[in-house]
Amino acid sequence: MTSPALTDPQAIARVLAGDRNAYEALVRRHEDVLYRHARGMGLDHDTCLDMVQDALVRAYEKLSECRDPSRFRAWLFRIARNLCFDHLRNARHGTLPLSNAPEAESVAENRRDPLERAMVHQALERLSPVLREAFLLKHDAGYTYEEIAEMTGAGASAVKMRVHRARVELCAYFEEAEPPGRRDAGTSETPRRGDESSRPSVSPLKA
Numbered sequence: 002m003t004s005p006a007l008t009d010p011q012a013i014a015r016v017l018a019g020d021r022n023a024y025e026a027l028v029r030r031h032e033d034v035l036y037r038h039a040r041g042m043g044l045d046h047d048t049c050l051d052m053v054q055d056a057l058v059r060a061y062e063k064l065s066e067c068r069d070p071s072r073f074r075a076w077l078f079r080i081a082r083n084l085c086f087d088h089l090r091n092a093r094h095g096t097l098p099l100s101n102a103p104e105a106e107s108v109a110e111n112r113r114d115p116l117e118r119a120m121v122h123q124a125l126e127r128l129s130p131v132l133r134e135a136f137l138l139k140h141d142a143g144y145t146y147e148e149i150a151e152m153t154g155a156g157a158s159a160v161k162m163r164v165h166r167a168r169v170e171l172c173a174y175f176e177e178a179e180p181p182g183r184r185d186a187g188t189s190e191t192p193r194r195g196d197e198s199s200r201p202s203v204s205p206l207k208a
Contacts, residue, residue: 010070017065024064028057031074034142035081041137042085042130052088056081075151082134082153089130124174128167135163136171 007015007026015023032053039049060067060077067076125133138149139160146164150157 009073013064013067013070013073016061024061027060027073027077031077032057034074035078038078038134038137038142039081039085041141042089042134043126044085044088048088052081052084056084072151075148078152079154086130120175121171124171127174128170132163132167132170135160136167139164 007023009027009030012023012026016027035053035056036049039052040046044052056077059080063080067073069076125136128136134153135149138144138152139146144152146157146160149155149160153160155163
């Protein structure tokens with residue numbers, strides 16, 4: 002009979018009591034989330050693997066500093082987040098364009114037209130790392146504003162503002178980058194204010 006999986010607090014308690022093998026439960030539970038986020042932020046595959054390993058090692062070494070084991074995920078994410086932003090600051094020229102990150106595809110999965118998917122990727126690349134992170138955590142990973150606030154160390158209102166600013170910048174980009182053929186298709190008249198029919202769909206950007 003398979004034993005029930007350890008919760009984060011249970012695993013942490015065992016590790017701190019000397020059972021190093023219990024840390025494996027935490028690694029298995031959280032490594033994919035860390036990797037996915039790093040890829041979405043534009044890091045290449047090998048860099049993501051190194052960053053995830055580094056974050057997990059640092060978390061293990063500082064495990065006694067995790068004051069609330071029930072919030073281990075947020076605590077671990079902050080460690081990985083700092084490593085990710087350090088890399089983006091120090092090696093911007095070496096980061097992978099977001100359009101090459103397969104995980105970013107989920108943000109654009111409702112855009113069946115390849116051209117529209119490419120527009121989404123290009124738009125995300127134009128966002129600052131902070132806005133891109135907030136947008137991806139909300140619309141790709143599906144976290145609540147409160148969860149994102151806990152993970153990033155920002156207030157919930159600040160997170161909402163970042164997501165809002167990301168949406169505004171993305172929608173502005175889509176309006177500017179709409180393919181000429183589609184903009185002119187069927188009519189040469191100037192679209193009336195409020196007429197949404199001439200604008201590209203931005204359904205993945207809605208709350």
